[in-house]
Amino acid sequence: MTYRCDHLHLRSRDAVAAARFYVEVLGARETGRDGAPTVSRIMLDLGGLALFIEQAPEATGPAAMPPNLGIEHIGLRVNDIEATVADLQARGIRLVSGITDVRPGLRIAFFDGPDNVRIEVLQRGEPVRA
Structure with a gap:
């Protein structure tokens, strides 16, 4: 078996604001968004790492x-x-x-x-x- 890193998946109470942080502070590049009109996931490239930030449901701890x-x-x-x-x-x-x-x-x-x-x-x- 061979494994390679594909992505890191994070959940956030505010996926848009979290993604903005990674873009503005760490220089990530947005590569896509799912969901309209409400964003459900934002995909970023953070120095070669695919980072998915999902909008967490309200009931998430x-x-x-x-x-x-x-x-x-x-x-x-x-x-x-x-x-x-x-x-x-x-x-x-x-x-x-x-x-x-x-x-x-x-x-x-x-x-x-x-x-x-x-x-x-x-x-x-x-x-x-x-």
Whole structure:
């Protein structure tokens, strides 16, 4: 058996607002929408990851507060974690943890996205300067 990642599927109380966050803050690209006139799902490309954000029914329970069982976080690799964290803070995104040097060549930081989705930004190796 061979498995490949196809997509990550999230549920949201406000799929449109959640998708806007991933587009505006993280540079995702919207690739499609289902449902009209009410949006039921928005499809995004987040750095090569297909991300589906579904409008959750009203009866859906609240999101678990991290840390929790199940999907723990989304990890996004960046070239320069210091510039990334500065950009997030300038946009008013609250960090859950500041930059941590896990080991030589690995630096990480965490913040929360919509619906309590924990997002990690990580830098491997030295920063790439443009």
